[in-house]
Amino acid sequence: MKKLIVNADDFGYRSLINKGIIYAHQNGLVKSTSMLVDRDAFDEAVILAKDNPDLGIGLHIDIDKFFIIDHEAGIAKGWINNKIPDFAIIKSDIKRQIDKLLATGIKIDHFDSHHHTHLYPEVINIVIELCKEYNIKAIRFFERFYNDKVFAEKMKQILIDNNIKIPDSFIEGWYYGNVDEVQSVTEIMTHPGYGEIWRETELGPCCDKMLKEYCRRNDIEIIKFSEI
Secondary structure, eight states, rough: OOEEEEEEEEETSHHHHHHHHHHHHHHSSEEEEEOOOSSHHHHHHHHHHHHHHTSSSEEEEEGGGGGGEETTTTTTEEEEEGOOOHHHHHHHHHEEEEEEEETTOOOOOEEGGGGGGGSSSHHHHHHHHHHHHOOOOBBBOOOGGGGGGGHHHHHHHHHHHHOOOSHHHSEEEETTTTTOOOOOOEEEOOOOOOOSSSHHHHHHTTOOOOHHHHHHHHTTEEGGGOOO
């Protein structure tokens, strides 16, 4: 049986996003989300997470302040001012975010990040260290982030060698037919929510009853990161 993680990013960002994610969890395919701990709706997200215990929770690491962000592409494009920062400061900031989430009593089942910053080679080594320190067993891996298949495979092997679980493939968002691309374990990243057209557009397929039935008929099991 194929396995699909439909992960909703940005839990805790704003209340309308929280509401969309919870609706997609209760009425659709979302069984996993990742939380921002320093945004306005974090406290509300914690309450909602505890009210929905079957929703897997990851940390959506936010270290954007160290990067140039291409908001149109939704990806980090380089270090701010082209200056590599003190990695001890980055590690300390990520640890603070982890500790803030864990202090609520919520268990973290994976790491990913705002604009994929955790995949920078210098940062991914920090993330591996923190996975071991906090016993986090899985992270998001976006192969095309690297624009070099050989290098991507090298980074993937580093994660495997460190006993960190990753889905076999990653799909950047909903588009027609992409459920047919699901491999043995695949993550689809999505951003359901209310109040923004693009988020409401992504909410639609998350709750599509025909899509849910299609997954059932084609032996595609909806899972969370802890079930890899």
